[in-house]
Amino acid sequence: xxxxxxxxxxxxxxxxxxxxxxxxxxxxxxxxxxxxxxxxxxxxxxxxxxxxxxxxxxxxxxxxxxxxxxxxxxxxxxxxxxxxxxxxxxxxxxxxxxxxxxxxxxxxxxxxxxxxxxxxxxxxxxxxxxxxxxxxxxxxxxxxxxxxxxxxxxxxxxxxxxxxxxxxxxxxxxxxxxxxxxxxxxxxxxxxxxxxxxxxxxxxxxxxxxxxxxxxxxxxxxxxxxxxxxxxxxxxxxxxxxxxxxxxxxxxxxxxxxxxxxxxxxxxxxxxxxxxxxxxxxxxxxxxxxxxxxxxxxxxxxxxxxxxxxxxxxxxxxxxxxxxxxxxxxxxxxxxxxxxxxxxxx
Ligand SMILES: [Fe+2]
Numbered sequence: 001x002x003x004x005x006x007x008x009x010x011x012x013x014x015x016x017x018x019x020x021x022x023x024x025x026x027x028x029x030x031x032x033x034x035x036x037x038x039x040x041x042x043x044x045x046x047x048x049x050x051x052x053x054x055x056x057x058x059x060x061x062x063x064x065x066x067x068x069x070x071x072x073x074x075x076x077x078x079x080x081x082x083x084x085x086x087x088x089x090x091x092x093x094x095x096x097x098x099x100x101x102x103x104x105x106x107x108x109x110x111x112x113x114x115x116x117x118x119x120x121x122x123x124x125x126x127x128x129x130x131x132x133x134x135x136x137x138x139x140x141x142x143x144x145x146x147x148x149x150x151x152x153x154x155x156x157x158x159x160x161x162x163x164x165x166x167x168x169x170x171x172x173x174x175x176x177x178x179x180x181x182x183x184x185x186x187x188x189x190x191x192x193x194x195x196x197x198x199x200x201x202x203x204x205x206x207x208x209x210x211x212x213x214x215x216x217x218x219x220x221x222x223x224x225x226x227x228x229x230x231x232x233x234x235x236x237x238x239x240x241x242x243x244x245x246x247x248x249x250x251x252x253x254x255x256x257x258x259x260x261x262x263x264x265x266x267x268x269x270x271x272x273x274x275x276x277x278x279x280x281x282x283x284x285x286x287x288x289x290x291x292x293x294x295x296x297x298x299x300x301x302x303x304x305x306x307x308x309x310x311x312x313x314x315x316x317x318x319x320x321x322x323x324x325x326x327x328x329x330x331x332x333x334x335x336x337x338x339x340x341x342x343x344x345x346x
Contacts, residue, residue, distance in 0.1 A: 003115045007042045010123030015046040017127060018182075019082050019106050020173045023051030028080035030073060032061040032087045036114035039086050055080070065089040065206045066287060066307040069096050081105045082173075088112040090271075093289030093307055098298075101290075106173035109180050110272055117273045120264045121181060129342045130182050130262065134168030136334055137185040137259050137324070141166040144319035147189060147257070149196075149281050151312045152327065153217040157196035159189035159257070165294050169258070178291045183262025183276030188292050188301065191225030194254050198222060198283055202267050202311030203274045207242045210235050211269035218310065227252040227285060243308070250304035255288035257281065259317070261330070263344045267313065274311050278346070279328025281315035284308065 015021045027047045029040050037058065044054035059070050068074070069091045077083055077100035090111040091097055101107060113121070141147065142165060148158040170182030199217040204210045210218075216233030230240040243251050262276035275282045284292075286308050288301030314328035324332045329346040330339060339346065 003119050004038070004042070006119040006123055007038060007115050008045070010118045011039075011042040011046040012049075013122050013127065014043060014084075014108070014118075015050050015052075018122075018172050018179065019084070019108060021047055021050045021052045021082055025052045025081040025105070026079065027052045027054050027082045027084065028057065028076050029054060029084045030057040030059070030076070030087065031085070032089055033058055034061045034088045035086050035112065038115045039110075039113060039118050042115070042118075043084055052082070062089045062091075064306055066091065066093055068094045074100070078103055083107045085109050085111065086113060090307075093287045093291070093300075098290060101177065104177070107178055109178075112270050113181070113272045114270065117268070117270050120266075121183070121262060121273055121276070125182070125262065125264050126342055127182055129338065131168060131171050133261055133335060133338045133342065134170055134182065134185040136338060137261065138166045138168050140324065140332065140334065141185070141187070141319060146320055148318040148321075149257075149312070150316045151199060151201075151281065152314055153201035153312060154199035154219060155197060155281070155312050155315065157194070157198055157222065159195070160193035161187070162190035162193070164188055164190065167294065169291075181262075181272050181276060183265060184258050184260060184282070186256050186258030186282070186292075188256045188288060191254060194222055194225040196222055198310065198312065200310035200312055202277060202280055202313045203269070203271065204235070204239055204308065204310040205269075205271045206306070206308060207238060209238050212267050212274060213269075220310070222254060225254045227254070246305040248305040250302050251286050251306065251308070253285060253288070253302065253304070255284045255286060255301065255307065256292045257283050259324075260311070263342065267311075271309060275309060277311065277313065278344075279314060279325055279330070281312045281317060283310050283312070
């Protein structure tokens with residue numbers, strides 16, 4: 001029975017500042033039955049205080065992440081004004097969620113966030129300043145032609161941005177409908193220009209077996225936007241077997257890349273948190289949902305059996321040769337100004 005007091009504050013920030021819940025709105029809060037249900041209850045209490053009507057749905061834990069939810073949940077999603085996802089097995093990018101977005105005012109994905117992570121990543125951080133940093137990262141990236149990444153784990157990867165828009169996936173409901181936990185800005189470079197090696201040392205999820213326990217970096221060779229080889233130690237063997245099990249070529253296609261800049265995010269097994277670790281570089285493959293392709297106006301880049309995310313720690317990132325960050329520390333002057341105001345010691 002810990003963290004309830006701080007959790008209330010984090011839930012208030014989520015409901016009032018991030019989601020801007022209004023009087024009379026129906027707010028659906030859902031999760032599968034492996035999650036920490038304290039986050040559901042705290043969020044529901046804050047919705048009630050804000051004058052909204054909270055509904056909590058808990059459903060069976062699906063075997064495969066990013067697969068369609070049970071029909072009653074899909075129906076409930078269609079009838080809510082605001083939808084809050086805590087499910088450990090995310091249903092982001094599913095058809096049910098895509099349909100619901102046509103009706104919802106706002107949706108936030110907080111996959112697998114437990115109470116302690118919610119306190120730290122929502123309650124304790126300077127959310128407005130972190131959003132400013134994310135907006136600036138998007139702005140400078142959208143002016144560039146090429147993004148290149150290296151890392152101590154052995155990453156050496158580049159891609160042409162080619163006019164594809166990078167966005168701050170965090171932020172607030174007055175600026176966007178689909179919202180992720182703050183501290184992540186990303187986009188989808190031109191797939192056929194994505195080449196090199198991605199060496200994941202922070203986390204790869206799913207499958208559950210790997211999580212953050214990576215002893216030997218998982219090296220994924222990428223050619224023209226497709227993972228063509230996976231090497232490393234036992235963790236690489238797990239990922240290779242996992243991806244092969246789908247028998248779906250689209251599970252090997254790079255779907256997006258992201259910066260991570262949440263000053264309080266830790267390298268944990270919680271994907272929502274570890275994807276945002278300060279100075280990481282994060283890559284997703286498998287389904288490229290509408291969120292990732294704003295240029296397609298609601299359509300998928302492509303569908304796959306699931307979606308996967310990997311994290312590279314202490315990344316160095318260059319835009320047209322100019323460094324944005326080196327070894328996980330931001331160096332670009334405009335970013336440094338904001339970081340100073342955030343009070344973050346890199
Ligand atoms: Fe992803």
